[in-house]
Amino acid sequence: MSVEPLPILTYPDERLKTECEPVEQFDPELREFAEHLQYTADQGPSAVGIAAPQVGRMQRLCLVDATRAKRPVDNHGPLVLINPAITNWKGFAVGREGCLSIPDYTGKVIRAETIELTAQDVEGRTVTFKMKGFEARIAQHEIDHLDGILFLDRLVSRHADLRER
Amino acid sequence: MTKPWLLLTLVGADRPGIVAQVTRVLFGVGAELGETAMMRLGNQFAIMMMVRGAGTTDEVAGLLESTRADFGLKLHVDEIDAALHQHREPDVSVIVHSADRSGIVADVTAALLEAGMNILDLRSDVGGSADKPIYIMQIDGETTDGIEPIEQCVAQLADQGLTVRVTPLQTMRG
Numbered sequence: 001m002s003v004e005p006l007p008i009l010t011y012p013d014e015r016l017k018t019e020c021e022p023v024e025q026f027d028p029e030l031r032e033f034a035e036h037l038q039y040t041a042d043q044g045p046s047a048v049g050i051a052a053p054q055v056g057r058m059q060r061l062c063l064v065d066a067t068r069a070k071r072p073v074d075n076h077g078p079l080v081l082i083n084p085a086i087t088n089w090k091g092f093a094v095g096r097e098g099c100l101s102i103p104d105y106t107g108k109v110i111r112a113e114t115i116e117l118t119a120q121d122v123e124g125r126t127v128t129f130k131m132k133g134f135e136a137r138i139a140q141h142e143i144d145h146l147d148g149i150l151f152l153d154r155l156v157s158r159h160a161d162l163r164e165r
Numbered sequence: 166m167t168k169p170w171l172l173l174t175l176v177g178a179d180r181p182g183i184v185a186q187v188t189r190v191l192f193g194v195g196a197e198l199g200e201t202a203m204m205r206l207g208n209q210f211a212i213m214m215m216v217r218g219a220g221t222t223d224e225v226a227g228l229l230e231s232t233r234a235d236f237g238l239k240l241h242v243d244e245i246d247a248a249l250h251q252h253r254e255p256d257v258s259v260i261v262h263s264a265d266r267s268g269i270v271a272d273v274t275a276a277l278l279e280a281g282m283n284i285l286d287l288r289s290d291v292g293g294s295a296d297k298p299i300y301i302m303q304i305d306g307e308t309t310d311g312i313e314p315i316e317q318c319v320a321q322l323a324d325q326g327l328t329v330r331v332t333p334l335q336t337m338r339g
Contacts, residue, residue: 041339049339064339070256071335096254098338104250106336137337159288159303161260 005040006055011102017148020058023082026124030061034080034122038063044100046070049138051145054101060084062142066135073134084119084143086112087128094160095137097151107155111140168217170199170247171225177238179210186232187212194219194228199249204288215247255285255305257315258332261322265291265298273302273322273329280318281310305334 009015023030033052041050041063048069051062060083066075091113098106114132117139121127131139141151175187184203191198199215219225222242233240259282261273270289277284286305293299308315312333319329 045338047338049337051339069335071333073335096334096336098254098336100338104252106252106254106338134335134337138339141337141339158286161258161303 003039005043006036008040008044008054008100009056011099011150011152013101015053015056015058016101016145016150018053018058019148020053020060020146023059023061023120026082026120026122030082031122033057034061034063037061038065038078041065041100047100048134049142050100051142053145053148060146062146064135064138064142066138069134074132075135076129076131079129080122081117081119081127081139081142082121082124084117084139084146086115086117086140086143088116090114093133093137094156095134097137097141099141099151102150102152107151108158108160109137109141109151109154110156110160111137115139117143169244170215170217171219171222172243172245172247173212173214173216173225173229174241175212175214175229175233175238176209177236179205179208180236183210183236183238184212186236187214187229190228190232191216191219191225196225199247215245215249253285253307254334254336255307256334256336257282257306257308257312258334259302259304259306259315259319260330260332261300261302261304261327263300263327265293265300269300269327270302272325273304273327276318276322277304277306277315280308280314282306282308282315 037050041047048066049064052059062081064081065078066073089112092110093113094108094110096106097109115136116130118128196219197217201214203212222244225242229240284304284306289302291298291300315331319331322329
């Protein structure tokens with residue numbers, strides 16, 4: 001595996017606004033890419049997730065790792081989510097988000113408080129998760145990337161104050 | 166050498182078109198705008214704006230003179246030692262409300278300072294009615310010693326009749 005982090009695309013790169021293709025090949029190259037993507041996220045400023053299109057790979061794969069939150073939150077450990085789909089949403093919460101692809105800016109975004117999602121792991125096995133709070137926020141942010149949506153597209157008023165999370 | 170940032174402050178009775186006119190004049194001379202904050206306070210509209218590349222403080226004041234006169238604005242221009250890309254992330258939000266009385270902001274901010282909170286953003290409003298005003302304040306800040314001292318400080322403020330809510334903030338970056 002290369003020791004160099006993958007270059008991260010930054011706004012306004014058009015690829016960040018592009019919907020990604022499903023992953024169809026579950027092979028060693030995919031697993032190696034997922035590891036390389038994790039390594040890349042580790043080099044940035046305290047990232048808790050990253051999505052493949054942020055490094056220019058236009059496929060539906062993202063990483064979610066709420067264990068890296070500064071304050072402990074409910075989590076399912078470090079996750080590789082491939083072809084993820086949110087199947088259920090419940091509640092709303094305001095939270096502050098930033099993005100490796102949008103340096104030096106954070107803003108408030110409304111997300112579902114709890115979600116259910118289905119995805120595949122690196123072996124192609126179907127997995128399902130019920131997430132809440134911060135972990136659910138990470139997953140929604142990363143899955144947005146796979147649809148070419150940035151948190152800038154979902155900004156709400158600076159003074160928005162539905163229960164902060 | 167990079168031209169210095171100027172801070173423009175403009176205040177006047179709120180009317181449609183102030184922002185569009187001020188920024189059109191500045192854009193017309195090739196000025197660069199940095200971060201800005203604009204809001205209605207009372208019946209006034211207040212603008213704070215980082216500007217550079219439009220000349221000296223006197224030249225910028227001159228450029229905006231006819232706009233200032235047209236809208237009846239008060240204009241102030243200072244050279245400041247500022248830079249972009251210096252954002253800081255709040256890790257706590259404090260919301261205060263109570264019946265209005267003098268000293269709320271002084272009491273709350275002194276207590277928060279003592280508890281290790283640096284204010285990054287503060288907005289306060291007077292609501293209710295003229296004979297029964299209420300005071301509402303929203304503060305975002307960063308803590309030096311964590312959330313616990315803030316929560317302890319809030320308990321003391323509650324004893325003074327203020328309703329105070331502290332919410333830890335955690336920025337999600339991915």
